[in-house]
Amino acid sequence: MNKKKPITPFGWAIKQRLTELQMDQKSFCELHGIPPSRLSNLIHGTRKAARYRQLVAKLLDIHLTEEK
Template sequence: MARKRPVTAFGWEIKRRLAEMQIDQREFCQEYDIPENRLGDLITGTRKATRYREKVEKILGIKYPETKAK
């Protein structure tokens, strides 16, 4: 089955850090009170989800520049 939306560079960084922490996306969302669909939006770049983006960056210790101009 083909992926509906491509994963962004930031999305791969999120996935890499989650793998390093040995936690899956669902567990991560439940533990840090982040809606699963918002994490999905960040991974695919569908929405900016700025509030959750900042929270995810802080928790995972990553900083990735925005790809689109503000």
């Protein structure tokens, strides 16, 4: 049984942008000093991680929209 939460719209934007840059999540995190667990939290929406949300959005040039 899969207990993972589905990917959020912001998570899909992250994945799409990383694909465009031909970079995987691990490499992106290592390059920018972001804990991999925080990136996963952002992708699945399990935690707000506001500081990293803004950083990732800026680094990947993703426009943030408020999610509820």
